[in-house]
Amino acid sequence: MATDHQHSINRLSAGGLLVALGIIFGDIGTSPLYVFKAIFNKGTIDSNLVIGSISCVFWTLTLQTTIKYVIITLNADNKGEGGILSLYSLVKRKAKWLIIPAIIGASTLLADGMITPAITISSAVEGLAIQNPGFPTVPVVIAIISLLFLIQRFGTSIVGRIFGPLMFIWFSTIAFLGFRYIDNAPQVLKAINPYYAIETLVNYPNALFIIGAIFLCTTGAEALYSDMGHCGKANIRISWIFVKLSLILNYFGQGAWLLLHEGGQIGDTNPFYAIMPDWFVIYGVTIATIAAIIASQAMISGSFTLISEAVKLNIWPKVAIRYPSNQKGQLYVPSINLILFAGCMLIIFVFRESSNMEAAYGLAINLTFITTTILMCFFMLRKHINKIWIILFALVFFSIEITFLLGNMIKLEHGGWLTLLLASSVFIVMFCWYGARKIKNRYVRFVDIKQYYPLIAELSDDISVPTFASQLVYLTSANNKEEIEAKVMYSIINKKPKRADVYWIVHVDVMDTPHARDYLVTQLIPGKLVRIDFKLGFREEQRISLLFRKVVEDMVNKGEIDITSHCKTLNKYKVTGDFNFVVLEKIFSKTSELSWGNRIIMEIYKLLKHFSLSEEKGFGLDSSFVTLERVPLNIPNTDDIQLRRLK
Secondary structure (H helix, E strand, O other), X not given: OHHHHHHHXXXXXXXXXXXXXXXXXXXXXXXXXXXHHHHXXXXXXXXXXXXXXXXXXXXXXXXXXXXXXXXXXXXXXXXXXXXXXXXXXXXXXXXXXXXXXXXXXXXXXXXXXXXXXXXXXXXXXXXXXXXXXXXXXXHHXXXXXXXXXXXXXXXXXXXXXXXXXXXXXXXXXXXXXXXXXXXXXXXXXXXXXXXXXXXXHHHOOOHHHHHHHHHHHHOOHHHHHXXXXXXXXXXXXXXXXXXXXXXXXXXXXXXXXXXXXXXXXXXXXXXXXXXXXXXXXXXXXXXHXXXXXXXXXXXXXXXXXXXXXXXXXXXXXXXXXXXXXXXXXXXXXXXXXXXXXXXXXXXXXXXXXHHHHOOOOOHXXXXXXXXXXXXXXXXXXXXXXXXXXXXXXXXXXXHHHHHHHHHHHHHHHHOHHHHHHHHHHHHHHHHHHHHHHHHHHXXXXXXXXXXXXXXXXXXXXXXXXXXEEEEEEEEEOOOOOOEEEHHHHHHHHOOXXXXXXXXXXXXXXXXXXXXXXXXXXXXXXXXOEEEEEEEEOOOXXXXXXXXXXXXXXXXXXXXXXXXXXXXXXXXXOOOEOOEEEEEEEEEOOOOOOOOXXXXXHHHXXXXXXXHOOOHHHHOOOOHHHEEEEEEEOOOOOOOOOOOOOOO
C-alpha cells in the first residue's frame, strides 16, 4: 500500500504538485527574503545596478536552476531517487576518486542545513521590527528553531500534510505583492534582457561582491534534485513553472521599489517587506515565518536522509536511526539533529542578525553545485551522451559556478569561514571513516572456504566438543561465495572450537539502487553450512536480525532446512534450537607501520568509534543473541624482538 501511495504521488497529479510545493521549494522559495537586502545592504541604490542585479537573478534562476537542475540533472534518477549520494552510487564504478567530490558535496549540504534555518527564520522574524523598532528578534528566532528541532523526534508526517497548501499561499502572496508593485516602475522589466546582467558583471567595480549576493537566489536548487524521490520529476518540473514565476514577480516588484528610491540607502529596510501595504506587514511576517519554518524542516529532513545514505555507503559512522512514523522516507537521526541544532545556535550566536549571516551563506552550497556538475559529467559519460554535449555542459556550468565561487570567496573573511569550517569538519569525519575502512580492508585475509567443508561437517557432529549454539551465525564481508575471512574460521576452529547444528554465513551487499530487498541462499554444505546474501538498497534499513529470521522461516516452511535442536529431549518435542550471532570486531592494534597520513586517519577513526554504534547495533542485531569477539587485524610479529635466555 505504501508503494502504491508513493507511486501515485510520483505521478503527475494535483496532489503531487502540492506535495512538491511543500517539501521541494522551501529553501529557494524563501530567498526573496534576503537577496536584494544582501546586494544593497551597505551601498547607495543605483538604477543601473538595480536593473543589472535583477537581470542576474533572472538568468541565474534560468540557467542554474531551470536548465541545470530541473531539465538536465533530474534525468539522473536512481530508481526514482535523487541527491548527491544517489548520483555518486550511479557513477562510482567509473572512477574511484569520485568519492572525493561526493563527500565534499555531502559535507557542504550538511553545513547548509545548519545555516538555512538560522538565516531564513531570522530574515522572516526581523520583519516584526518594522512596526516595532527595537523588538528583540533574536530570542524569538532561538525559540522557534529550538521548538523545530525538539519536535523532530516525534515525526513530522502530520505537519507535512499541510506544507503544500501553506507554501501555495506563500508563493501566491509573494507573486501578487511583486506584480502589484511592478506598475510603479515598469522600466524594471528591461532586466529580462541578459545584456544588463553581462554589463553589470563586466563594468561594476564590486562585481564579485554582487555575484556572491546574487548566488543566494539559487541556494535551494540542490533540494530540487535531492528530494526527487518524494514526489517525482514530473511534479517538480511542472510546479517549478509556478514557483519560478512567483519568484520572478517578487524580485521584479522589489526591484521597482528600489528604483523608486534611487540615490538613497536601504539601511535596515528590507525591500521584501517594503513592497507590502502597512496593514499587511504583520500578516506578511507571519506567512514568511511559516514559509521559513517549512524551508528549515525540509533541509533538516534532507539532512537525516543524507546521513542515513552515508551510513549505508560506509562514509559516516554507524549512528542510531529511528522511524517515528510509517510514512515512507520519514526518519529521525538523533545525533544529526543535535549537531544541526548546535550549528544553528553557533551561527545565531556569532552573527545574530540575518544581514550578517548573508556574508556566511552561499560559500558551502556553491561547492555542492560544483561537485554535482563533476558527477553529472560522469553520469552523462555512463549514458553514452555525445561528448560534445558533455563538454558544452561542463564549460557552461563550471564557468558559472566557478564565477560564483570567486564571488563567494570574498565572504570568507566576513563569515564564510564559519560555514567552511563546519563543512570541513563534516568532510574530515566522512573521509576518515571511509579511509579507515579501506585501510582495514587491506589487512583482511580471505581463505578458500571449501577446504574447511570436511572439518566443519565433522565438528558439527563431534559430541566431544560442547555445543556453542544450535544455529551459529557469522557476518562476512567476502563478496565471493567461495571465500571467507580467515578470522571467521579461526573463531570457529581455534578460538574455543564452536560446535553448532547449522553454521550460517550472512553477507550484506549495499546496492547502487536506493530501494531493494533481495536475498540469495546457497547451501555450501546441505543442512550444515548455509550462506545468505542480502542485497539491500542504500536507503533500506539494515535490520539484519529480522531479515535473517524471515529468510530462515521461509526456508523452514519450504523444507530446505531443519532448525530443530539436536539435543535429544528438545528434539523429541520439536523445540527450535537457539540462534547466536558472533560479531567479529576487527581491531587495528599496530599503526606504526602505516604512513603518517594513514596513521592520522586511523587515530581519528578510533575517536569516532567511541561515538558510533557498536557492530551489533549497527546491523540491527538483538544484543541478547550476540557474542562479540575482538580480533586483531595486524598481529605484531616477533622478528624484531631480541631476547636472551638465562640458564
